Amino acid sequence: MTLKYYHAEPAANSLKSMIPLVEKGLNFQSVYVDLHKFEQHAEWFVAINPEGQVPVLDHDGVIITHTTVINEYLEDVFPEVPLRPRDPVGAARMRYWNKFVDEHVMNHVSMHGWHRMVGIIARNIESGEFEALMERIPLPDQRKKWKAARSGFSDADLANATEKIIYAVDKVEKQLAQTAWLAGNDYTLADINFYAMCGMMVERMFPELKIAARCPRLVQWRDAVTARPAVAKALAGEDRTAPGLRTWTGHAR
Numbered sequence: 001m002t003l004k005y006y007h008a009e010p011a012a013n014s015l016k017s018m019i020p021l022v023e024k025g026l027n028f029q030s031v032y033v034d035l036h037k038f039e040q041h042a043e044w045f046v047a048i049n050p051e052g053q054v055p056v057l058d059h060d061g062v063i064i065t066h067t068t069v070i071n072e073y074l075e076d077v078f079p080e081v082p083l084r085p086r087d088p089v090g091a092a093r094m095r096y097w098n099k100f101v102d103e104h105v106m107n108h109v110s111m112h113g114w115h116r117m118v119g120i121i122a123r124n125i126e127s128g129e130f131e132a133l134m135e136r137i138p139l140p141d142q143r144k145k146w147k148a149a150r151s152g153f154s155d156a157d158l159a160n161a162t163e164k165i166i167y168a169v170d171k172v173e174k175q176l177a178q179t180a181w182l183a184g185n186d187y188t189l190a191d192i193n194f195y196a197m198c199g200m201m202v203e204r205m206f207p208e209l210k211i212a213a214r215c216p217r218l219v220q221w222r223d224a225v226t227a228r229p230a231v232a233k234a235l236a237g238e239d240r241t242a243p244g245l246r247t248w249t250g251h252a253r
């Protein structure tokens with residue numbers, strides 16, 4: 001049995017499926033894909049994932065993409081260390097939170113991240129070279145996102161994204177007043193999802209939201225996730241992000 005995990009820095013989507021791999025104690029080959037060099041759009045990588053995005057799981061030659069799908073796949077194939085409740089109600093609650101994060105959180109945090117980080121990278125590329133790079137991006141929406149990052153997202157779009165993030169952190173805070181973890185009494189893929197896509201970096205990315213005062217339970221929950229040995233190990237992975245661009249990701253390094 002061989003498992004190969006293609007990923008970038010230990011943040012957002014790349015972190016989201018790395019954590020379950022480590023939590024489950026699986027042996028896997030880690031393949032770093034350098035987004036700063038646009039390796040995700042290179043021929044060799046697009047041959048593996050035609051959508052030109054990380055992360056990707058290769059299990060004995062079977063390619064699985066999209067983090068929520070990868071994580072449920074890992075759960076189905078390697079259920080020994082469970083990260084999904086075994087009862088249908090618990091599993092439904094976990095999926096409810098995963099859907100919420102995937103549809104209503106991830107893109108909004110991502111827009112702010114792209115605005116601050118990818119925008120700088122995109123603006124540093126010479127004109128002709130930028131257009132040539134855009135040609136290689138397989139997903140039309142992703143091409144638009146790169147172009148928007150280069151020109152800068154509009155204030156209205158950024159304000160809308162911030163509103164959605166405020167709604168999300170307040171919703172999580174309310175849930176954590178009722179249950180220790182998002183889907184109930186157990187740590188699940190839902191916690192991993194919200195942590196990787198928002199929770200780990202929201203305080204550092206949005207100091208103006210005064211998260212510590214506004215969402216004390218979320219901060220406590222985030223610290224509990226960070227303190228898990230598997231999470232610490234996943235976070236310690238390779239990071240080639242220029243130090244000046246690291247602050248938004250919430251990296252301690």
Ligand SMILES: N[C@@H](CCC(=O)N[C@@H](CS)C(=O)NCC(=O)O)C(=O)O
Nearest residue numbers: 012013014053054055066067068142
């Ligand atoms: N829905 C996908 C999203 C994957 C995604 O957005 N990956 C980003 C990294 S966090 C990426 O590959 N970005 C590079 C690019 O789009 O050029 C998933 O859950 O895996």
